Amino acid sequence: MTMSPRLRKVVLTTHVATSVGWLGAVLAYLALDITAVTSQNVQTVRGAYAAMEVIVLYAIVPLALASVLIGTVNALGTPWGLFRHYWVLVKLLLTVFAATILLLETQTVSYLAQAAASSADPRELPGTLLHSVGGLVVLILTVILSVFKPQGVTRYGWRKQNEQRRNKTTRPPVLLG
Amino acid sequence: MTDPPRSNEAGEGVGVDPDRGSRRSEPPRAPRWVKVSAVVVGVLILLAVILMLTGGHGPGRHAGATGASTAAVDVPASPVSGPGANQARDGSYR
Numbered sequence: 001m002t003m004s005p006r007l008r009k010v011v012l013t014t015h016v017a018t019s020v021g022w023l024g025a026v027l028a029y030l031a032l033d034i035t036a037v038t039s040q041n042v043q044t045v046r047g048a049y050a051a052m053e054v055i056v057l058y059a060i061v062p063l064a065l066a067s068v069l070i071g072t073v074n075a076l077g078t079p080w081g082l083f084r085h086y087w088v089l090v091k092l093l094l095t096v097f098a099a100t101i102l103l104l105e106t107q108t109v110s111y112l113a114q115a116a117a118s119s120a121d122p123r124e125l126p127g128t129l130l131h132s133v134g135g136l137v138v139l140i141l142t143v144i145l146s147v148f149k150p151q152g153v154t155r156y157g158w159r160k161q162n163e164q165r166r167n168k169t170t171r172p173p174v175l176l177g
Numbered sequence: 178m179t180d181p182p183r184s185n186e187a188g189e190g191v192g193v194d195p196d197r198g199s200r201r202s203e204p205p206r207a208p209r210w211v212k213v214s215a216v217v218v219g220v221l222i223l224l225a226v227i228l229m230l231t232g233g234h235g236p237g238r239h240a241g242a243t244g245a246s247t248a249a250v251d252v253p254a255s256p257v258s259g260p261g262a263n264q265a266r267d268g269s270y271r
Contacts (some may be wrong), residue, residue, distance in 0.1 A: 086211045152208035159204075 003077035011077060015070045019146075022063040023139045029055045030132045036116075037127035045123050049116035052128075056102075056109045064099045071095065084157030091145045098138045105131050 003011065029052055036048035072092070075082040083089055109128060116122035153161065 086208060090211070090214065150208065150210050152211055153205055155204040 002079065008074075008077060011070060011074045015067065015074045018063050018067040018070055019139075019142070022060065022067050023136075023143070025055055025059040025063055026132065026136050026139060029060060030129075030136055033127050033129050033132045036122075036125070037129060040123065042122060045125075046116045049113045049122060049125065053109050053113035056106055060102060061106060064095075064102055068095050068099050081157065081160070083154055084160055085149075086152035086154060087145045087148075087150050089154060091142050094138050094142050094145075098135055101131065102135065 032048045032052045032055065036045050036052065039045050039048065072082060075088055075092070080088050082092060105128065112125055112128070115125055119125075
């Protein structure tokens, strides 16, 4: 299934917007995460954990799910396909992995926000720096893959290419004029 | 995914012999960047599994570290050792 050029541009624009939004939201989250684990001001730490929960629930998770979903539609609606080129496949695996870890981590972030709000000293809480830095690295990798599109066709893509070539050669020539 | 696929792809892993320009009869091999990435991911997964098994990482780390339930969150009994974790400063507000 190949989308019309106009629809393709709409889907692509939405995909880029949600993906870049996800990256930006993770950067904002990382700033709060660093604040939460380094600040010595109890109120600042408490506020940082509360803001982290809000950003995860209302920005990062919706943007991540939208990015994965729209990215899949975008790939399936273009000649790139979802499983034909290694860079698309690797990008899909990275984003699905990141979204899965994110969904698992959401509960932890909510827990930390609750703990920070009710504990006497939230500065002892561990933060989530490992996950936020890891998530940022994965998203930057996907951006690099999207821009550079390294070569490499999968076995499935190779078979599809061969099928398309065979169809082109067996199709009778169109008479013009 | 802004550009259409390159129609003249040639070289490693694309099914076209770069020297002759003829179609290969066998499926293409995975490019080097895919193999290197797979090795790196494998090492990272191994590290994550080791960390989980040794208790240094995992979903239950935070709840276990503070010794509190989500229903009633108490002050952690001991300072938490995590990436960048703050140390308690006499438990006082500043």
